[in-house]
Amino acid sequence: MPSLERTCECGGSRELSAPRLREDTPERAGLDPEEIRHLVREVHDLTTGPAPWAAGVALVVGRGPYIAAEEAAGWAVRYAAYDEQKDAGVELPPEAQVPMTTDTPVDLASLTKLFTAVAAVQQIERGTLGIDARVGAYLPDFRAAARHDITVRQLLTHTSGLRPELPLYDCADDAERLEMLRAQAPVGVPGTYCYSDLNLLLLQHVLERLTGGTLDVLIHDGITRPLGMTATRFGPCPGAAATEDQRRPWAKADRGMLRGVVHDENAWALGGVAGHAGLFSTARDLAVFCRALLSGGAYGPARILGPDFVELLLTPPGLGFAVDQPWFMGELAGRGAVGHTGFTGTSLVVDPVTDTFLVLLANTVHPRRRPPDSRPRARAATRLARAVYLSPSGGAPSGGV
Template sequence: MPSLERTGRHGGTRALSAPRLRVDSPERAGLDPGELRLLVRDVRTAVERGWAAGAVVVAGRGPVVAVEEAVGWAVRHARYDEESDTGVELPPDRRVPMTVDTPFDLASLTKLFTAVVAVQQLERGTLGIDARVGAYLPDFTGAAAHGLTVRQLLTHTSGLRPELPLYDAVDGAARLALLRAEEPVGAPGTYRYSDLNMLLLQQLLERLTGRPLDVLIRDGVTRPLGMTATGFGPRPGAAATEDQRRPWAKADRGMLRGIVHDENAWALGGVAGHAGLFSTGRDLAVFCRALLSGGSYGPARILGSDFVELMLTPPGLGFAVDQPWFMGELAGRGAAGHTGFTGTSVVLDPATGSFLVLLSNAVHPRRRPADNTVRARAGTRLHRAVRPL
């Protein structure tokens, strides 16, 4: 079905209908098959060398999925051994191979969905981009006293520190009290990436709408787009993450599979503005396709194209824009995306309509310093694969 456009009520254009994704050849997508083979080879080699236990890569352009590959293991290790600094492997018959349908703990990719829900409220006129957080959450005295705004939360310019140890608080009331009292440690307006921005935004959205975040994301994003594999945990069949124990982690929870990895999201019951969602490569490709199509996918519309443009225009609302450290050569022309601590990432390139989803369980069996080389190289491969349509 051809894509139809008309002027939206906020100006600009918005798609009335955008073709759904289909699996087809790289040539049909205007992508070079040789570069895409190298992309898959690079990911496979990285997994074999220990970058992650396993991975799924989905890449395409326009309505075409040209790459959908799974490598390695969804579950490989029983536990982490401190003395040898290695994972204790499961017997071969108990390991779980990675498949293209394996759900992953998205970690900070959750922030993108929280941001979309917030921008939906901007489009409806129920929330102002430069409105003060204190106007909606007067009891959050730290944010209110410093005049923090919705825009600052979405662009990580609130000055809030990266995180709070909510996982150490005795109960939910104590965790909420910490968040209510938290004040910026830097000058508002200065960039400082912080999970607290999306936790505050979650509180604001829930107060504004009277609905919990998981319902807002389900009704506003995943259900309209048909993303049936996307939602907050538990997800028993998900790729395993970490043998989570102190001192390398912040809680003693053992080997995790299908339960949120992030300690604060876990402490908050698994539903949080900064982490907690699980999804698959194909579902995230649908999410990318909808945004690249101006907010529409098939007959569904989750945002008008002018608001999608607002999200993806530097500095980005929720999205990071033109970051070569994980986008490689896709950066530089308005590419937008995000990474997740567990080993996940997405990149959208509005200039060419191409997208890249790279999911891995890089923290299995335990977390290590992030290695973004594989992500950046994959972005470069996709960039070099683009051919004139």
């Protein structure tokens, strides 16, 4: 992983500091400007036409300490409702529509899992959480997890065997939801990959039991506040991009057009703070998160993890992070690129080999959810992979990708 840390002296004490992001040209970042222009144009194309991929899209691309492209297109809020008979959105009056910007908060959906994973690795670094410890050691009342010897590592790598999700949104109250979680036994073979929201929900309970703090406080105090990510928080978030006119039968709850409250039905049922979903953030804030990972856990004077523990987090198979997945990473996949996607249309990719990152936020579920299509995510990542041709600051060719 490229090291961008330097030692600085502040008030007579020496501390590690990593360069902050700054806007510059693609050439300065060692990126082909023509490929970046294509990428920006394609982002605009995603929000146009009779069947746009998303109502609105925000993009930030960077390499080293440079932001090489920051762009937004389309609408954060475009529709008042979804017309089931016409299979189309009911557009708001033009004066009521809200443009998407790179500072628009977006419901991150499963990108929340990355922050929960970092919070867990912070506890591992401190020695308060064992990566191969049994969940039952921290949560003895979670009977099924204890009985089947589910481990913290299995939760972080989606190898616990737990089912993908539960209808917590149909429970009568919090007590029933908690009892349902406590009773969940593996349905698959432990050690075999099966993506599951329940892994991060159990991990949330482990962290909260271990620290005595709630997940929202742990993420704020341990990640977003040190990094200066002031726009990243759990909802409600009134200024956020709208998501879905959430109604059955296409959704799992009848809540109407959503804006500023979490889209995920289980996270909503759990009060908006959940290990698998619930965070809102902006493209610029997530760029800082990506830069901190590429800098070995540091950004400016802040450090959220030591380099060895960032390596633990990102080394295959990844702890919370997906590794080398061409279906959304395109040609960046194959050498240790990491990232994640979210159901609402969000994604980020970090490539330690080329020291690049891509944040693509969208509200693809506005005005209603459709079958997932990650091809635009993969195309954007491929554009970035093909853009890498110089070392940052315009130095000699780095050998390409």
